[in-house]
Amino acid sequence: MKKELNLICSLLLFSVTVAGQATCKFLNPELPIVERVNDLVGRLTLEEKISQMLNNAPAIDRLGIPAYNWWNECLHGVARSPYPVTSFPQAIAMAATWDTESVHQMAVYASDEGRAIYHDATRKGTPGIFRGLTYWSPNINIFRDPRWGRGQETYGEDPFLTASIGVSFVKGLQGDDPVYLKSSACAKHYAVHSGPEWNRHTYDAKVNNHDLWDTYLPAFKELVVEGKVTGVMCAYNSFFGQPCCGNDLLMMDILRNHWKFGGYVTSDCGAVEDFYNTHKTHQDAAAASADAVLHGTDCECGNGAYRALADAVLRGLITEKQIDESLKKLFEIRFRLGMFDPDDRVPYSNIPLSVLECDAHKAHALKMARQSIVLLKNQDQLLPLNKNKIKKIAVVGPNADDKSVLLANYYGYPSHITTALEGIQKKVGNQVEVVYEKGVNLTDDFVFTSAYxxxxxxxxxxxxxxxxxxxxxxxxxxxxxxxxxxxxxxxxxxxxxxxxxxxxxxxxxxxxxxxxxxxxxxxxxxxxxxxxxxxxxxxxxxxxxxxxxxxxxxxxxxxxxxxxxxxxxxxxxxxxxxxxxxxxxxADYKQTAAAVKDADVIIFVGGLSAKVEGEEMGVEIEGFKRGDRTSISIPSVQQNLLRELYATGKPVVFVMMTGSALGLEWESAHLPAILNAWYGGQAGGQAIADVLFGDYNPSGRLPLTFYKSVNDLPDFEDYSMENRTYRYFTGTPVYPFGYGLSYTTFQYSSLKLQPSPDKRSVKVTVKITNTGKMEGEEVAQLYVSNPRDFVTPIRALKGFKRINLKPGESQTVEFVLTSKELSVVDISGKSVPMKGKVQISLGGGQPSTQMIKSKSCVQGDIL
Structure with a gap:
């Protein structure tokens, strides 16, 4: 179809030159996009217009318009593609890197692969779903409750961290060409959407203005205003009685009018049908579709509810001109992606298939997997392990030799996935004996041994x-x-x-x-x-x-x-x-423990997987419900085995794979070492081995609060932020947001606070020194606290930087707090300047008495 389109374009341009008549302006790449879009839309019948507003838009052969499916995914690499692709760590793991540059580079590499796939499929005449250039990523919902199964797709619980990483992802994905988009990113799910999965089609979210503007909207605003994201996906749930895809406040007042968003909006898949099927706010598909379009939902992903727009026009619910406004936004994206222009004009059209899983992409997948691993506990410096002092290692657990756990959800297939077991075996070679016992399944006490x-x-x-x-x-x-x-x-x-x-x-x-x-x-x-x-x-x-x-x-x-x-x-x-x-x-827990008790160290690889946490799943077992969780403890069968392994008296290292925060009260109190390895992508197993044996100094930091149990949490369906996340939680977590250990130590000193002459900003500088014996990366975190006579966060992240320091090396790190960072959201939802004493904390995590005593955190006040 692209060759035919190029031929039509050439012929029509020839007719323009010879006859002096712009008979088909939309194919003239010399004209402004707005003029081309208006020309194209003006040539379509009502039925053709409506067909182009479905995610699976058919071809219009009489005009040479190719078919296009808007649905594609790129959460942590190109997903669901029949081509082999690079699988980077899951989104929550990318957040744990606290490295916006790494995330940006990951998005650049993923869009390279996406472009190569799109052009190859187009040239072969096999376009379709999951081959396009409109990626419905990133997911920037706030991970407000660890029970939410899709929290693994997000960048964690903090609006500032989420926005910072999200903007980097969007810019990497969309490219920096002044004319053409490399691909189109889509911020989802707009808005106030973070579980439960089991009632997302009926749930009506309600929050006060402070929580709306302080927690749920900031990341979306940053991606729209700063990141220039070109797509937004509206959510399934309702917000104060109106479905999100037809919501006055969210869609019209905030997104279009206040933030001036000019891109396209797609519904979540089936969300428009929810208007009349589950929310019961509209009588039929025609009424629902008209209302969604009038609220700015330009593309419908689903079973074709928008086909009823023809009936809606006849019934006077919407005009054809109003339909045109949405359609023009969709075609503007396609023009900006270069879909109607000759390949030689589009700078990304010649990216070859050889970029798929190329060495640079695989190396970056390993880098990010390493960066994401969080060392939660390391009693008596058990880690890193010394291969020269160990004769036998036992690797145990349901995730140790499971490739699928590393891919999480919304994934593509790499050519090779390194499991934790394989990574450890390759690391030690013949130098150390490695024995493997699965021990238990993820959530049940069966053990299957293949004899095929x-x-x-x-x-x-x-x-x-x-x-x-x-x-x-x-x-x-x-x-x-x-x-x-x-x-x-x-x-x-x-x-x-x-x-x-x-x-x-x-x-x-x-x-x-x-x-x-x-x-x-x-x-x-x-x-x-x-x-x-x-x-x-x-x-x-x-x-x-x-x-x-x-x-x-x-x-x-x-x-x-x-x-x-x-x-x-x-x-x-x-x-x-x-x-x-x-x-x-x-499973026989005692037998498994007996089989490995002669090992010098036991490495237990367990946790969760996307088999039990994810999007609207059918799993309903103890601790899990429809993709979400009813408990934040690790499954009881794993706890049982861990206790028996601990009873052997041998040191047990818990390598935890998870997309969410787990309650680790017993594990933290008893096990000498805990690594949070998340879902690490294709190189996850190698990264685990690199950290375990000291070839990489762990530097990941938690993007979530790790609570003790569900008893610390409010009701899952309560969207109020009271006593949620580190910003409002008044209890004591097992591990706090921003936490992570290293094999070396860092000291903070010489904190300086320098207000600008107009008092509108403050420059903050601090000296960071590696006081240990090993090279390592530190994540400097800046928190601001300003208690007021209305609700404000206990403290809030307002800056972070990742730096690398050799032993004894120092570096001065600088932050600038502008009026935006030095503001708080009041009870009405308005951003107002901070007043009175503003406390600044800068360190390797949230401030605590222990951190200040150890000089890994410094504090100062602004008046």
């Missing part, structure tokens, strides 16, 4: 499975592709070609084989899938055991034939399925 043999599975006399693929989700009609496959073990991106034109979207498949066991006894089949998967044995659908893992048991008889059928359905997004066979046993 190809020879046990045959179809029609040949080893393997007969695979039948259908381009529908009901296994209907004749299969579009049939073939013999050796095993069932696949990871496909959305829309990937399986063969013979079958793609992984709205697809189903059946794998058939005959299992002939070579011995009598219980056999366990494991069936992992991202979507619906069913196992039939001898024509009978099997019931699984386990809570999040799919295990199926068979009392097998040696030599007997058991017909097996695997039925799989994939609707959209990534497509994953793996079939395995082995032995299932109940």
């Amino acid at each position: 043999e190809d020879a046990l599975f045959c179809y029609d006399g040949q080893q393997g499975f007969k695979a039948d693929y259908y381009q529908n989700t009901q296994w209907q009609g004749n299969p579009g592709l049939s073939r013999l496959e050796k095993t069932v073990d696949y990871q496909w991106g959305d829309g990937q070609d399986v063969g013979d034109g079958i793609i992984t979207r709205q697809m189903s498949a059946v794998w058939s084989t005959v299992f002939t066991p070579k011995q009598t006894g219980e056999v366990c089949f494991e069936l992992k899938a991202d979507d619906k998967a069913e196992l039939y044995i001898d024509g009978v659908k099997q019931n699984k055991v386990g809570n999040i893992n799919s295990y199926y048991l068979l009392d097998a008889e040696k030599g007997k034939s058991y017909p097996i059928e695997i039925r799989y359905v994939q609707h959209a997004d990534n497509a994953e399925i793996k079939f395995d066979m082995g032995i299932l046993r109940k």
